[in-house]
Each structure stands twice: as C-alpha cells, then as structure tokens.
Amino acid sequence: MITITGSNVTVMVKDMDRAIRFYEQIGLALKQRWENHYAMMSGEGITIGLHPTEAAETSSGSVSIGFMVTEIGTAKALLDANKIAYKEEKDGKSGLYLHFRDPDNTIIYYVEPKW
Numbered sequence: 001m002i003t004i005t006g007s008n009v010t011v012m013v014k015d016m017d018r019a020i021r022f023y024e025q026i027g028l029a030l031k032q033r034w035e036n037h038y039a040m041m042s043g044e045g046i047t048i049g050l051h052p053t054e055a056a057e058t059s060s061g062s063v064s065i066g067f068m069v070t071e072i073g074t075a076k077a078l079l080d081a082n083k084i085a086y087k088e089e090k091d092g093k094s095g096l097y098l099h100f101r102d103p104d105n106t107i108i109y110y111v112e113p114k115w
Contacts, residue, residue: 010049064107
C-alpha cells in the first residue's frame with residue numbers, strides 16, 4: 001500500500017511572477033518557489049503548483065478549481081478590488097457561485113455552499 005503524504009494540482013503558466021501575484025490576490029499564499037521553474041501556492045486544504053510553459057495556449061480544459069467560502073459577498077469584494085472579471089451565479093443548486101479565470105485561462109470559482 002502506498003502512503004500519499006501530500007498532493008497538489010499543477011497549473012501551467014506563461015509568466016510565473018504574474019501567476020503568483022494573481023493567486024495571492026485571490027487568497028492563496030506562496031509556500032515555496034524554485035526561481036521560475038516551479039512554485040507552490042497554498043490555501044486551506046489545497047496546494048496549487050505553478051509550472052512554466054511555452055505552449056501557445058493554456059487552459060484547464062474540463063477541470064476547474066473551486067474554493068469554498070463562508071460569505072460570497074466578501075469573495076465578490078475581493079475580486080472587485082483586484083479588478084478580476086467574474087460571472088455570478090445566484091441560483092446554483094448547491095450554492096452561490098462566482099466563476100472567473102486566472103491569467104492563463106484556468107477556470108476557477110468561489111462558492112458559498114447551501115449545506
């Protein structure tokens with residue numbers, strides 16, 4: 001049996017400094033950085049790896065990263081303060097959502113769950 005000691009979701013990014021600033025703006029903290037080779041951003045219950053790419057296009061494809069929040073209004077104010085465009089979904093079956101993308105087109109959302 002293997003023992004998993006941690007995990008992360010890796011996001012491909014064009015500009016490491018820009019990506020780190022963005023993820024700090026939405027509430028994550030820089031955990032570790034290895035120059036422009038890789039960085040780890042952390043938040044409650046998640047670590048996101050940032051990996052440089054020279055691909056023409058970046059995207060999360062059919063994967064999105066969600067962050068549960070206690071008050072969607074606070075999340076909305078944070079996005080507004082940082083001039084991050086979002087789409088609000090007020091009638092989600094499982095909660096209130098704010099959908100947005102990082103500078104490299106990764107799909108992200110905040111949700112205030114109904115449970």
